[in-house]
Amino acid sequence: MRPIAIIGPTGTGKSALALEVAERVGGEIVNADAMQQYRGMDIGTAKLTVAERRGIPHHQLDVLDVTETATVARYQQAAAADVEAIAARGAVPIVVGGSMLYIQSLLDEWSFPATDPAVRAKWEQRLAEVGVAALHAELAQVDADAAASILPTDGRRIVRALExxxxxxxxxxxxAPKIGKPRWDTAIIGLDWDTAVLDERLAQRTDNMFADGLVDEVRGLLGRGLRDGVTASRALGYAQVIADLDSGGDGTAAREPTFIGTRRYVRRQRSWFRRDHRIHWLDGAATDNVDAALKAWRHVS
Structure with a gap:
């Protein structure tokens, strides 16, 4: 069963499209959003509730505690096993998300370089000395492409890139692997919107998250160790709320920096995904995207 990957920037409606496609073809969904792997990180990641999943099996959701470190290598191994198990059951695997390295690792079988504890420790010390923003700037000087694909708040991945x-x-x-035929002959569908319209969607999405209780969600997760989580604590929205709470605020001032950070991240996602000539792009405003996605899936080979 040829998999379908529905990818693209944050806020474009990938989850909704994936549900419609899954219902049409008898599919199961494999999450490719790094932060949706975390239990309890629901509002700030726009994770579908169990009811919203319409009975369609979802994989790689809620598989980590907020104190655990999410890694591309772990995801690659686990998600690949999910894809192959879904196909073996005669269902269609549908990979959905916008985490760039996660998607590439899965579809292009990324082989990860070895690590060196001494070199890693050196860059971690540098991070402690100069801070995450300054270290991100140093990465940009030696590897602009890596800096463009890594959030300037993600100290762990900045350290890894420098290592x-x-x-x-x-x-x-x-x-990273060269872009060639995707693993399992996957049909890759990209979903995007006009920039101005997507910015409006992101603003509304951010407003909804705060209205739905993002601050309370963060407060609850802090009691479960969120502050100690290497990756979870840096997630968009969560990091901004933590910073506001730590400065004596009530969390609501995090709304604007969350929106700005999300919009900036979308620009990086677009830059990354647009390099991939295999992606069949759809306009989020179109009304026939389910049919268009299925047509591309049936004709990709």
Whole structure:
């Protein structure tokens, strides 16, 4: 059963399209959003509730505690096993999300460079000395593409990129596979909107998250160790609320920086995905995207 990947920037409606496609073809969904792997991180990640999933099986959701570190390597192994198990059952695997490295690792069988504890420790010390923003700027000087694909608040991945650059003498992306035929002959569908319209959608999405209780969700997760989570605590929305609470606020001032950070992240997603010539792009405003996605799926080979 040829998989379908529905990818693209945040806020474009990938989950809704995936549900419609899954109902049409008898599919099961494999999450490719890094932060939706975390139990309890629901509102800020726009995770579908159980009721909203319409009885369609979803995989790689709620598989990590907020204190655990999410890694691309773990995801790649687990999600690949899910895809193959779904296909073996005679269902269609539908990979859905916007986490760039997660998608590429899964569809292009990324082989990850080795690590060196001493080099890693050196860059972690540098991170502690200069801070995440300054270290991100240093990464941009030696590997602009890596810096463009990594959030400037994601210290762990910035450290990893710098480690790989030092160990290999090559850009971080050089360790990535060349774009060729996607694994399992997957049909890759991209969903996007006009920039102005998507910005409006992102603003509404952010407003809804705060109205639906994002601050209370963060408060609850802090009691479960969110602050100690290497990756979870840096998620968009969560990091901004934590910063506001730590400064003595009530969390509501995090709304604007969350929106700005999300919009910035969308720009990086677009830059990354637009390099991939295999993606069949659909306009989020179109009314026939289910049919268009299925047509592309049936004709990709």
């Amino acid at each position: 790989v650059v030092e160990l290999t003498g090559k850009p971080f992306a050089a360790s």
